[in-house]
Amino acid sequence: MKITTIRGDMCNVHIIISNIVVIVDAGASLNKILEETGNEKIDVIFLTHAHYDHFAYLNDYIEKFKDVKVYMTRQAFEKLDNPILTVAKLFGVNNLNKINQSCVNFVEDGTTIDELENKNCFISLKGHTDCSCGLIIEDNLFCGDALFEDGFGRYDLPTSDFNETSKTLQKLKNLKGINTCYAGHGNSFEFSKRFNFN
Numbered sequence: 001m002k003i004t005t006i007r008g009d010m011c012n013v014h015i016i017i018s019n020i021v022v023i024v025d026a027g028a029s030l031n032k033i034l035e036e037t038g039n040e041k042i043d044v045i046f047l048t049h050a051h052y053d054h055f056a057y058l059n060d061y062i063e064k065f066k067d068v069k070v071y072m073t074r075q076a077f078e079k080l081d082n083p084i085l086t087v088a089k090l091f092g093v094n095n096l097n098k099i100n101q102s103c104v105n106f107v108e109d110g111t112t113i114d115e116l117e118n119k120n121c122f123i124s125l126k127g128h129t130d131c132s133c134g135l136i137i138e139d140n141l142f143c144g145d146a147l148f149e150d151g152f153g154r155y156d157l158p159t160s161d162f163n164e165t166s167k168t169l170q171k172l173k174n175l176k177g178i179n180t181c182y183a184g185h186g187n188s189f190e191f192s193k194r195f196n197f198n
Contacts, residue, residue, distance in 0.1 A: 001118055003140065003182070006032055010053035010091075011184045014142055019117045020044060024135060024142045025184060026058040033061070044069050044113055048125075048144025048184060049132040050076035051157075052088035052096075059099055070099070071113065071122070074106045075131035085158050107133060125172070127165030128153030139179040141191060147172055147181060149189040 001018040008028025015036055016022040020043035023033065033042070042065045047055055050072070062068060079085040081098040088096055107122040113135075120137045125146035132153075134143040145153030146168055155162045178191040 001138065004036055005182060005188060006036055008032065008057075010056045012182070012186075014182045016137060020115050022046060022113070022116065022137075023061065024048065024182070025054045025144065026061055027053050027056055027184075029057055030060045030064055041065060042068050043115060044071065046070075046113075046135050046142070047072035047076055048134065048142065048146075049073075049129045050079040050086050051129065051145070052083075052086045052091050052093060054144065054184060055080065055086075056091075059097060062099060062103060068103060069113075069115070070104045071107050071111075071135075072104065073108065073124075073131045073133055076129075077101065077104055077106065079131065079159075087157055123171075123175075125168045126161070127155060127168040128160055129157070130159040130161065130164070132168075136178070139177055140182065141172075141175070141178045141180070142182045143172075144184040147194065148183045148186050149194070150186075153184075 004015045006013045006028045011027030013028040014024040021040050022044040023042050024046045081096045083089045083094050109124045111122045112120050118137050123134045125132045125134045128145045132146055155165045173195045181191045182188045
């Protein structure tokens with residue numbers, strides 16, 4: 001399995017190449033993705049949460065790869081055309097088009113990507129938004145904005161909640177078997193060292 005992180009226009013995009021190609025979040029232009037993958041077909045897109053900087057190019061990916069499967073929470077899907085709940089207005093975007101639900105697969109704690117041969121599961125990481133979730137593949141955690149190398153996601157935005165953030169941080173602290181964490185912004189980092197200060 002190969003993992004590459006692209007510093008996108010909006011957020012990090014993580015590309016996982018195994019028996020299939022998985023993209024975590026859609027904050028980099030399609031051209032950047034195709035340059036990195038060598039025009040490989042994208043099989044799966046995973047959306048960590050419904051903030052505009054994490055799905056800005058999602059429709060471009062879907063139009064290019066007609067049979068791509070998109071994984072996200074139901075709460076995330078229900079927000080995608082709302083410029084307030086997605087904080088798109090903060091990026092100067094007032095109109096959003098909802099994506100076609102036919103390519104969307106809804107996830108919750110424990111859901112897996114059947115097409116991926118590697119051991120994997122989704123994990124709820126509410127707090128930064130009420131739709132935040134992560135993806136664990138083997139000993140790697142893709143956590144969106146739930147956790148950063150030196151902090152955690154904002155909790156002063158629509159649908160964010162400090163109490164849920166606290167619960168998620170405790171949940172992550174107790175998570176076993178994770179080696180590397182790939183965040184939505186900033187650097188990837190060694191997961192165990194992140195909690196050494198507690």
